[in-house]
Amino acid sequence: DAGVTQSPTHLIKTRGQQVTLRCSPKSGHDTVSWYQQALGQGPQFIFQYYEEEERQRGNFPDRFSGHQFPNYSSELNVNALLLGDSALYLCASSLEARSYNEQFFGPGTRLTVL
């Protein structure tokens, strides 16, 4: 059973560019959440998608946007990249039926903005 997968593994961009990160949830899961983990910090919630809609959003600017596809996979888009956007971006999936279900995390995408 494949767990949560993310691509790419690493990415280097320059300031002002745009980036798209991709996530495939664990088999059977229908909810995808995205987190940003800066160096030395805990993950910070960006947003969550369920039934192709953004259901919850953290304190991130509109430069951060996302999408969920009918097969439950998801994309995270970041526009006008800033140096401070350099971080590990984690995707997590869960089963929405019970909201106390644990989230399963992918290995992350390491984004470096130069």
Next chain:
Amino acid sequence: AQSVAQPEDQVNVAEGNPLTVKCTYSVSGNPYLFWYVQYPNRGLQFLLKYITGDNLVKGSYGFEAEFNKSQTSFHLKKPSALVSDSALYFCAVRDRKGEYGNKLVFGAGTILRVKS
């Protein structure tokens, strides 16, 4: 607003000794609580969760955690530490009330170092 505090940046313990990694939380209602572990260059792995019921929760790899409502704490414990337990540990909380969704709020993490 929800918050999690992990008061120790690092915990050092000798192999075979018991370990405790501390976590306190703040939520508006009753919480769902989680512990995750992160190994270098890896995503987070789920260890255990508290939903309701017994205050002592058992999880993966011999870990357990004790929920204490009066102290708003959820400390992670293991009776006998292994060198392979060395990793970064995160406590997380979700408020079971409020808006629909299961957003997690994480602590800053605690590095556990187990020495042989």
